[in-house]
Amino acid sequence: MKNILTVLCLGLAVPWAQGAETNEVEQLKRQMQQMQENFDRQQREMRESFEKMLREQKGELESLKQRLETIPTNPPVPPPPETATQERLKELDAKVDSVVEAQTKERPNEFNPAIGLVGETVFGYRSKPADETGGDRPGGFDVNQRSIELNIAAAVDPFAKGYAVINASADPVTGEATMQVEEAALQTTSLPANLELKAGRFFGEFGRLAYIHDHELPFVNRPLVLDKYIGGESKTDGLQLNWLPPIGHYANITFGLGDQFGDTPNDSGGYRPLSELNFFGRVSTYFDLTPDWQLEAGASGLWNPRTQDRGGALLQPNGVATLTERERRLAGLDLRINYVPLRNNQFRSLTWGTELLYSDNRYLFDPDGTPSSGDEFIDSVGSFGLYTYVTYKWHRQWSAGFLFDWMESAQNHNDVTTAY
Secondary structure, rough: OHHHHHHHHHHHHHHHHHHHHHHHHHHHHHHHHHHHHHHHHHHHHHHHHHHHHHHHHHHHHHHHHHHHHHHOOOOOOOOOOOOHHHHHHHHHHHHHHHHHHHHHHOOOOOOOOOOOOOEEEEEEEEOOOOOHHHHOOOEEEEEEEEEEEEEEEEEOOOEEEEEEEEEEOOOOOOOOEEEEEEEEEEEEEOOOOOOOEEEEEEEEOOOOOOOOHHHHOOOOOHHHHHHHOOOOOOOOEEEEEEEOOOOOOEEEEEEEEOOOOOOOOOOOOOOOOOOHHHEEEEEEEEEEEEOOOEEEEEEEEEOOOEEEEEOOOOEEOOOOOOEEEEEEEEEEEEEEEEEEHOOOOOOEEEEEEEEEEEEEEEEEEOOOOHHHHOOOOEEEEEEEEEEEEEEOOOOOEEEEEEEEEEEEOOOOOEEEEEEE
16 A cells, blocks of 8 residues: 555655746747847847937938038138237227327427426535645635526427527636536437437537537536547537448448537638638447447547637746647547446446546647747647546436546646546
């Protein structure tokens, strides 16, 4: 009985196992089929997406082709948009137009000249009185209003300008001021070939400082050699021509003539020939030694072929003999070196300047002071004189320096004067 039951159980178990195995296979088949369906669907969706994108791109290409066919071959270039630079140019044009319009209007003071006034006061102290020093100012504390100048300048027309300098200088002895016209001249501004012409009364260009007004000098006193050889400032009535040669390096050439040169005029008598005029000239140049150091140099000459009696008969030290000038000859060399630092050139500078003059005048010498005696004769006197100075500027308004003078008398080269 027991054996029969065992056989029955085994017979039941075999069909159940076969059924379970069949279900598992069916399940796997269904999963594989589902995965295949999902893969096919994804491929189909991707293919449809690519086909849609291709259709859209083809449509855009067709649209672009149609637009290109409608555009002309050479279309007009559209004007560029206005930039900030163009707007600034328009503003500048408007301002220039307003300035031009304003200049065309007549103003009450448009013809008034430029006017300036300058005065020079000298304070001094001398330990000895004037009769011991031989000076023209009293000893002790002294205040001297040496000069007052009125400067006037204006444009005459587009081709010339005019200027005048009216000076009132005090007499060193009496202190009374005498007014005179130091300069009054016309000066061209637009001559061709780098030429400039000046005519009238002016300071002729000779040397470094002879044509500079007293208040513009780098020191208080005018050098002795300029006072004695030239006669103070180089004032003349005549004309002067300046020329800048058309070369790569700066050079200036000056030539002029006038009826006097200096404070002492010539006595022309009743008739002045060409030989009684003063002929003067100067050649100058400039060099940049370094960015901070500059050099200026020049050579000058003055000749008066026939001087009748400039300054009159000059009494000699013996109190009897006289010299009367008959021919005036003067030559000079000048040099100036400047140190002007680029980074601080408004407040600091160092200047060394010097000028050497040679006077070779011819005089009528009268030993006994009586020209009618027949003892007089023409004598040529050659004399040298120089000055040198150093000035240092440490502030916009302050500078100090040292001046040295050495001079042989123009009438007697054995008479030497030194000053400092």
